[in-house]
Amino acid sequence: MMLDIRELSVVFAGRGVPFTAVDRFSLQMERGEIVGIVGESGSGKSMTAHALMGLIRRSQVTVSGSALFEGADLLRLSREELRRYQGRDMSIIFQEPMTSLNPTMRIGKQVEESLRIHERGLSPAQRRARALDAMALAGLPGPEALYRQYPHQLSGGMRQRVMIAAALVLRPRLLIADEPTTALDVTIQAQILETLKDINRREGVAILFISHDLGVVRALCSRVVVMKQGRIVESGPVDQVFYHPREEYTKLLISSRPARKKLRGGQADG
Amino acid sequence: MRQKSWYLTIGAVLTACMLAFTALGLFWTPYSPTAVSAADRDAPPCAAHLFGCDSLGRDVFSRTLEGAGSTLAIALAVLALGAVCGLAVGALCGYYGGPADALVMRLCDAVAAFPSVLLALVVLALTGPGKYNVIGALGVLFIPSFARLVRGEFLQYRDRDFVRSARLMGVGDLRIIFVHILPNTWPTLLSGLTIGFNNAVLAEASMSYLGIGVSPTEPSLGYMLKDAQGSLFTLPWCTAFPAAVVILLILGVSLVGEGVRERMGVAS
Amino acid sequence: MGKAVLKRLALLLGTLLLVSALAFAAFSVIPGDPTGAVLGMEATDEQIAAFRARQGLDLPVWQRYLSWLSAFLAGDFGQSYKYDMTVAQLIAPKVGATLTLAAIAFALILLISLPLGLTAARRPGGLVDRAVTVLTQLTMSVPNFVMGIALMYLFALVLRWFQPEYIPPEQGLWPHLRFMAFPALAVALPKSAMTVKLLRGSILGELGQDYIRTAYSKGNSRGSALRRHVLRNAMIPVVTFLAMAIGDIMAGSIVVEQVFGVPGLGRVLISSINNRDYPVVQAIVVLLAGAVVGCNFLADLLYRVMDPRIDGR
Numbered sequence: 001m002m003l004d005i006r007e008l009s010v011v012f013a014g015r016g017v018p019f020t021a022v023d024r025f026s027l028q029m030e031r032g033e034i035v036g037i038v039g040e041s042g043s044g045k046s047m048t049a050h051a052l053m054g055l056i057r058r059s060q061v062t063v064s065g066s067a068l069f070e071g072a073d074l075l076r077l078s079r080e081e082l083r084r085y086q087g088r089d090m091s092i093i094f095q096e097p098m099t100s101l102n103p104t105m106r107i108g109k110q111v112e113e114s115l116r117i118h119e120r121g122l123s124p125a126q127r128r129a130r131a132l133d134a135m136a137l138a139g140l141p142g143p144e145a146l147y148r149q150y151p152h153q154l155s156g157g158m159r160q161r162v163m164i165a166a167a168l169v170l171r172p173r174l175l176i177a178d179e180p181t182t183a184l185d186v187t188i189q190a191q192i193l194e195t196l197k198d199i200n201r202r203e204g205v206a207i208l209f210i211s212h213d214l215g216v217v218r219a220l221c222s223r224v225v226v227m228k229q230g231r232i233v234e235s236g237p238v239d240q241v242f243y244h245p246r247e248e249y250t251k252l253l254i255s256s257r258p259a260r261k262k263l264r265g266g267q268a269d270g
Numbered sequence: 271m272r273q274k275s276w277y278l279t280i281g282a283v284l285t286a287c288m289l290a291f292t293a294l295g296l297f298w299t300p301y302s303p304t305a306v307s308a309a310d311r312d313a314p315p316c317a318a319h320l321f322g323c324d325s326l327g328r329d330v331f332s333r334t335l336e337g338a339g340s341t342l343a344i345a346l347a348v349l350a351l352g353a354v355c356g357l358a359v360g361a362l363c364g365y366y367g368g369p370a371d372a373l374v375m376r377l378c379d380a381v382a383a384f385p386s387v388l389l390a391l392v393v394l395a396l397t398g399p400g401k402y403n404v405i406g407a408l409g410v411l412f413i414p415s416f417a418r419l420v421r422g423e424f425l426q427y428r429d430r431d432f433v434r435s436a437r438l439m440g441v442g443d444l445r446i447i448f449v450h451i452l453p454n455t456w457p458t459l460l461s462g463l464t465i466g467f468n469n470a471v472l473a474e475a476s477m478s479y480l481g482i483g484v485s486p487t488e489p490s491l492g493y494m495l496k497d498a499q500g501s502l503f504t505l506p507w508c509t510a511f512p513a514a515v516v517i518l519l520i521l522g523v524s525l526v527g528e529g530v531r532e533r534m535g536v537a538s
Numbered sequence: 539m540g541k542a543v544l545k546r547l548a549l550l551l552g553t554l555l556l557v558s559a560l561a562f563a564a565f566s567v568i569p570g571d572p573t574g575a576v577l578g579m580e581a582t583d584e585q586i587a588a589f590r591a592r593q594g595l596d597l598p599v600w601q602r603y604l605s606w607l608s609a610f611l612a613g614d615f616g617q618s619y620k621y622d623m624t625v626a627q628l629i630a631p632k633v634g635a636t637l638t639l640a641a642i643a644f645a646l647i648l649l650i651s652l653p654l655g656l657t658a659a660r661r662p663g664g665l666v667d668r669a670v671t672v673l674t675q676l677t678m679s680v681p682n683f684v685m686g687i688a689l690m691y692l693f694a695l696v697l698r699w700f701q702p703e704y705i706p707p708e709q710g711l712w713p714h715l716r717f718m719a720f721p722a723l724a725v726a727l728p729k730s731a732m733t734v735k736l737l738r739g740s741i742l743g744e745l746g747q748d749y750i751r752t753a754y755s756k757g758n759s760r761g762s763a764l765r766r767h768v769l770r771n772a773m774i775p776v777v778t779f780l781a782m783a784i785g786d787i788m789a790g791s792i793v794v795e796q797v798f799g800v801p802g803l804g805r806v807l808i809s810s811i812n813n814r815d816y817p818v819v820q821a822i823v824v825l826l827a828g829a830v831v832g833c834n835f836l837a838d839l840l841y842r843v844m845d846p847r848i849d850g851r
Contacts, residue, residue: 053755079759087756099748102767103847104774113766117757150846166756380553383782383834385789388826395811395819396564472681476793479683480808499687499797503695513684521679528675 001068002173002206003029008065008075010044010051010230021047023230024065031173034200034207036221036238038214038253044230045210049176051075052208053092054082070173087114091167095179097159101151108147111135111166118170130169137203138165139195157188161195168199175199176208181216193220214254218242226250277532281525288519292342295335303328303336303489315507322507324498330511337491338515340484344405345470351409352470353463356416361447363417364424375421378414386411387473391482399485408473412466419462423455457534464527468520475516491516543839550835557827558610562603565820615821620813625821629806634707635718636802639791640784642715642722643729647780647787650730655737655776660764662742670734677731682790686724686797693720704799721798725790729783736779740772774844781837785830 010022022044029035037045050056051063052074067074069090074082091114094100101110111131115122122130128147135143138161151159160180167175177196181189197220199205211217217224218238225235226249234247245251300320307327315322321330359378363371381389386408393407427433428451436446477483478492486493491512498508589595597605606616615625658670680688694702700717707714744750745768753763792804803822810818 055751055754083757083759085757086754092755094748094752096748100752102749102753102771104771104845105767113753113758114756117762152847163752166752380556383553383785384827384830385785387793388789388823391807391811392561392564392819392823395814395816468679475681476683480793480796482808482811495684495687502687502691506691509687509691513687516684517676517680520681521676524679525675 001028002031002033002070003027003208004066004068005052006066006068008048008051008067009063010047010056011062011064013060013062020230022051025227025230025232027225027232027235029174029206029208032200032204032206033223034197034209034221036209036211036217036224037227038211038217038224039227040212040253042229043227045227046178047230048227049092049178049208049210053090053176054079054086055092084118087167087172088118088170089172090174090176091170091172092176092178093160093163093167093180095182097156097163097183098151100163101159103151105150106147107149107151107154107162108132110151111162111169113166114170131165134165134169135162137168137199138162139191139198140165156184157192160184160188160192164192164195164199168203168205171203172205174206174208176210178210179212180209182211182213189216190219196220214242226253276529277525278529281522281527281529284518284522285526286522288338288515288522289342291335291515292338292519295332295339299329299332299335301329301332303333305329312505314505321511322505324505324508325501330494330508333489333494334491334511334515336489337494337512338519340401340489341471341474341491341516342519344401344408344474344484345467347405348408348412348470348474349463349466351405352412352466353416353459355409356413357420357459359413360417360420360422361424361452364421365428365443365447365451367428371421375418378417381411382414382418386469387476390473390477391480394477394482399482401484401488404474404477404483408470412470416462416466419458420455423458424451427451427454457530461527461530461534464523464530467523468527471516471520542842546835546838550831553831554828557831558607558824559603561820561823561827562606565816565823566602566606567599610821610824616817618810618815618818620810620815620818625818628818629803629821629825632802632806634802635800636788636791636795636804638715638718639722639725639795639800639802640787642718643725643787643791644780644784646719646722646726647730647733647783650726651733651737654730655734655741656769658734658738659741659745662738667738670738674731674735677727678735680728682725682728683793683797685727686721686794689720689724690797702798704801706801717798718800721791721794721800724794724797725787729787729790733776733780733783737772737776740775741768744768744772770844774841777844778837778841781833781840784833788826788829 005025005027008022008025009020012019012021025044025048027035037048039045047056052067054074054077056063063075065075069085072081072085074085077085101107108128108131111134112127115127115130132143132147135146140146140158140161146154146158146162151162154162163180175196180196181192184192193216196207196209200207207220209217209221221238223236224238224241226233226241226247228249234241234245234250241250242254245254305328307323310319310323310327310329312325313319313323313327319329319331321334323329324333359374363374389411390404390407393411394403397403397407424447433446433450436450441450474483474490475492475495478490479496481493481496483492484490494512495509498505498512502509595602609616613626615629617623618625618628621628654670658667661667677685690702693699700720705713705717741764750763750767753767758766791802792807794800795802795804796808803826806818807822810816810822
């Protein structure tokens with residue numbers, strides 16, 4: 001078992017009443033699996049992912065439970081030890097590719113960044129080769145040309161592929177995708193999902209896919225977990241949850257059609 | 271967040287104290303600010319003379335009171351001139367836009383690029399010293415920055431829904447500008463006013479210190495500082511108290527400005 | 539990017555032309571005929587006629603402006619009304635002092651504000667940060683000449699670290715620089731306070747951005763995230779601010795020169811204003827304006843280089 005999460009909880013101290021963002025989340029993932037986490041905004045799905053990646057500031061938040069990743073408990077590691085996993089054994093891609101990329105740094109450099117951090121001994125040429133390779137894997141056309149460009153010169157879909165490339169450059173075992181297609185057009189969404197499926201098939205990268213869109217999850221994932229207000233309400237193989245939902249809430253989620261996202265104007269997505 | 275109230279309360283208290291101090295000076299000073307007295311020459315601060323006396327025996331406390339009043343009055347007048355005209359220019363430019371807007375803004379950018387003290391000095395080179403010349407010069411020089419500030423705000427609000435619906439309902443442009451949009455710009459405007467006030471105080475004090483501000487017969491903290499510099503070591507109180515008044519005046523207002531900006535959520 | 543730069547250059551030249559025209563109008567036209575002021579009451583008619591001919595006072599305004607402009611660009615700034623020398627001769631020996639003052643002030647600003655801003659931003663709300671916030675607020679409220687007087691009092695009169703008398707570079711470069719450090723400090727401190735505030739805010743602003751989260755997710759430590767991402771982006775507004783601040787630094791130098799008795803452009807400007815020596819005032823104004831506009835232009839260029847998003851917008 002690659003990932004064994006047991007009773008993961010995230011509680012915000014804050015002033016007054018403590019707020020439980022994630023309530024005893026448990027999940028097991030094998031290598032190469034694609035699992036989806038589905039829920040409305042505020043259900044705690046992103047928080048779970050961020051807690052796993054160690055992106056939550058430990059100052060005002062209490063994270064409890066355990067998350068065994070290939071034997072090591074991610075929640076008990078020191079910051080330094082955790083950093084060795086981040087970007088190398090597990091990566092994350094976020095919802096907004098424009099703001100998640102450094103606007104003043106060239107694409108190539110951003111894709112290579114994990115290499116600079118985790119594999120110091122590489123020459124610039126070697127780094128570039130690995131970066132271009134990752135960019136091709138992420139489905140970017142003409143990576144050599146894109147290498148020297150800046151994020152604002154790319155369309156939304158391409159930026160997201162850049163993020164994917166950067167996340168994959170060290171071939172992590174787990175890729176967490178936090179609503180990666182929510183900010184994109186529907187057609188581009190489908191293409192990105194195809195790319196992710198492809199990557200999973202070719203490289204065996206396990207994907208933890210977070211979304212509020214059941215349709216997207218159904219297209220990509222083999223298993224799904226439904227979250228509501230921090231708690232898991234239902235889980236199982238995706239077809240079973242989709243066609244034979246047990247809980248009222250799941251039924252609601254399936255039957256309600258989320259409002260279509262307004263098509264983003266401006267550059268053509270691709 | 272405790273930080274928010276810290277700035278505003280301390281700033282407000284300080285400003286209130288300084289205003290009270292200055293207002294006091296408008297009605298009463300312990301001695302006449304210009305009364306010389308051979309007997310009291312070079313007197314350090316004591317019971318009879320809170321801030322001491324200068325080399326001519328003039329009571330520093332009274333002179334400081336008067337100077338503070340003058341500085342405050344000038345700064346407020348400069349603000350009145352600069353802010354009101356700047357507001358009008360900025361509102362019209364921001365609301366209507368067009369080639370006139372572009373031209374006016376270019377002019378404003380050109381003027382705003384220069385340090386106002388220098389420009390004011392230059393204007394006064396032509397007109398000669400004097401309180402009203404200072405107010406006029408500084409006031410006019412402050413118009414571009416206020417215009418830019420207000421214009422920026424108006425550009426934001428011009429296309430908002432509530433403005434559009436007001437227009438559709440046939441509300442006149444002037445009314446939209448003053449009744450609908452302007453009140454929304456109040457926090458930014460206030461922040462700009464505090465900055466403008468401080469710049470005005472700074473400019474007037476600097477100019478008077480250089481001797482090219484108000485005329486020598488008019489009271490000014492800047493002049494006091496200039497006169498006192500010769501005896502800086504022997505009569506430090508002649509410098510310390512006017513300087514402290516200037517600093518505290520500026521500090522109080524700038525803290526209020528900081529508090530307002532923090533309330534607005536603008537990163538400072 | 540070339541087209542945008544050319545446009546900016548044209549704007550720069552246009553502004554300079556406008557400024558020179560305004561200055562000319564202000565100091566050569568409006569004050570009226572200077573003949574009486576310069577030559578005095580007892581001038582003979584021949585002297586008057588000769589003066590007017592030499593100054594070209596009988597020509598139409600625009601011709602006078604053009605001849606003045608061409609002379610100016612060639613380095614001839616005209617003749618002083620008060621002293622029997624050209625404006626250039628009057629100004630030249632003073633420019634050095636002012637430039638030195640401004641340069642030292644600029645260097646001090648960098649030396650003081652960069653480390654302070656960084657340290658304050660490392661632990662926002664911490665002890666250093668709060669102390670820095672209080673200090674900057676206080677320092678920004680002190681006019682630069684008051685700061686100069688205070689520095690003079692503390693260091694020259696109380697601590698006796700230097701004599702409150704100007705030391706020209708001929709008397710030794712090091713003593714000269716040591717003296718100039720104090721007026722430079724008076725100019726630098728309030729501007730440093732603003733820079734620290736700006737830098738700190740800018741760093742904190744960048745730290746809150748999404749791409750920093752991405753950087754952490756790749757395994758960056760706080761230090762390497764600062765180094766690789768934040769600093770460069772945070773410096774962009776600071777650099778532009780500093781380049782634009784050069785104008786204020788020069789204005790500040792002029793006032794502070796009076797405090798410390800530095801024989802620079804400020805002193806010449808003040809005395810010329812008091813003497814109604816308009817050609818000198820005019821020349822100084824145009825030179826300073828040129829410097830300010832030039833620096834703003836450079837600031838704009840620098841900004842374009844540092845931020846690739848601004849690309850011929």
